Each structure stands twice: as structure tokens, then as C-alpha cells.
Amino acid sequence: MPRLIFFCGHAGTGKTTLAHRLIGPLMAATGEPFCLLDKDTLYGRYSAAAMRAITGDPNDRDSPAYLDNLRDPEYEGLLDTARENLALGISVIVIGPLSREIRAHQLNDPQWLHVPAGTTVSILWVHLPEDEAHARIIQRGNPNDAxxxxxxxxxxxxxxxxxxxxxxxxIFFDNRAPDDAQIDGLLRTLAA
Incomplete structure (x- = not known):
């Protein structure tokens, strides 16, 4: 049966970079095809157009207007796309903060998640100290963080x-400066 692996954590923690680094090794280690679903890639252009219409700011991804109007539908679409791939037997990596869902323990609740029976679910929480995440957000210069x-x-x-x-x-992963041994250990955990 396919795997569903969540790469979750707050902005600036390196979830996407870590997922990109591990997807090839995961496919090699498991012998399974994986689909990578990044919330920002799937919904970035749509959200920009919608927020331009709602607030006049296409880069607004954190205001109450965004959180009240787009946040939940984006996550619902992200999970619907993951479910569709899983039903086809394709393992999926989902990248997104998903902090509300983590806080409510929903990602490990089979009734809430509605994935095909037998799907192996792993939830990775990528974290950094707040000051380091803040510095990384500034450094990357993404207008969506404004x-x-x-x-x-x-x-x-x-x-x-x-x-x-x-x-x-x-599965907790401190992403400050992981060495090769820590990355290999995480790969083994996710591929198990």
C-alpha cells in the first residue's frame, strides 16, 4: 500500500528543501513512486489572484482575510489531491505548515484523513528556533512572507x-544544520 508522508512545520523551517532532498532517496529506498504536493506550488498563483481581488495584495498569505477565506479550502484541495494519488497506488509527500491540523491530532485520525485503507501515514514536524526561522524568512526574500x-x-x-x-x-526533526548521518537516519525512519 502507498505511503503518505507529511512535511509540516512553521514558515522558514526548511520543510520544502528537506522534502526535495529526500524524495529521490525515498523512492530509491522504498522502490515506490512518489508524488510531491507542495501547498505553495499548487495554490500559489490561485491565492495571489484571489488575494488581489479580496485585499488588493497578491502576496498576502497570512492576514485574517486569507486565513478566513482561503486557508482551509487550500488544505482541503491539497489533501483531496493526495487522496487521489494514494487511491492510484502512488505514494505522496505533502508539504505545508498544517499547524491547526497537527494541534488537533487530525493527521493521524483515519476518520478525518479519509485515505485508502492500508495507507502508511508518517508525519514529520520540521522545526527551528523562532529567531532562526525568522532570519531564514528574511533571507529568502519571498514576497509572500511580507x-x-x-x-x-x-x-x-x-x-x-x-x-x-x-x-x-x-517524527521531530531539528533542521538547524543536520549532518549526513541525521539525514540518513530520517530517511531510514521515513522509509521503514
Whole structure:
């Protein structure tokens, strides 16, 4: 049966870079085809057009207008696309913060997730200290981060670091400066 692997975490933690680094080795280690679904790639252009119409700012990805109107439909579409691939027997990597869903333990709830029976689900929580994530966001210079950076105090109230004791379903990965051994260990965990 196929695998569903979530790469979750807050902005600037390196989820996408890590997923890109691991998808080839995962396919080699498991012998399975994988589809990579990144929320920003799937919905970035759509969200820009919608937010331009709603707020006049195509780069707004964190205001109350975005969170109230687009956030949940984007995630629903992302998961629908993952389910469709899984039903075809194709393993899927999903990249997105998914912090609300993590907080509510929904990604390991089969009734909420609605994936085909037998799907192996792994949930990776990629994390960094807030100051380092903030610095990486500034460094990458993505216009979609402008609202978040301008309203950092409000954004940071939504950041949380799940505790391993309360979230045993998560695989935690500190992405400050992983060495090859840590990457290999993560690969083995995800491919198991």
C-alpha cells in the first residue's frame, strides 16, 4: 500500500528543501513512486489572484482575510489531491505548515484523513528556533512572507512547538544544520 508522508512545520523551517532532498532517496529506498504536493506550488498563483481581488495584495498569505477565506479550502484541495494519488497506488509527500491540523491530532485520525485503507501515514514536524526561522524568512526574500514579517508579533502567537509527549504521532526533526548521518537516519525512519 502507498505511503503518505507529511512535511509540516512553521514558515522558514526548511520543510520544502528537506522534502526535495529526500524524495529521490525515498523512492530509491522504498522502490515506490512518489508524488510531491507542495501547498505553495499548487495554490500559489490561485491565492495571489484571489488575494488581489479580496485585499488588493497578491502576496498576502497570512492576514485574517486569507486565513478566513482561503486557508482551509487550500488544505482541503491539497489533501483531496493526495487522496487521489494514494487511491492510484502512488505514494505522496505533502508539504505545508498544517499547524491547526497537527494541534488537533487530525493527521493521524483515519476518520478525518479519509485515505485508502492500508495507507502508511508518517508525519514529520520540521522545526527551528523562532529567531532562526525568522532570519531564514528574511533571507529568502519571498514576497509572500511580507505580511507575516510586517505582523510578526501576531504571526508568532500562532507558532507552537508540539511536545513529543503530547504528540507521539510526530517524527521531530531539528533542521538547524543536520549532518549526513541525521539525514540518513530520517530517511531510514521515513522509509521503514
Amino acid at each position: 505580511y507575516k514579517l510586517a505582523h510578526w508579533d501576531a504571526y508568532r502567537t500562532r507558532r507552537f512547538q508540539p511536545d513529543a509527549a503530547d504528540y507521539p504521532e510526530l
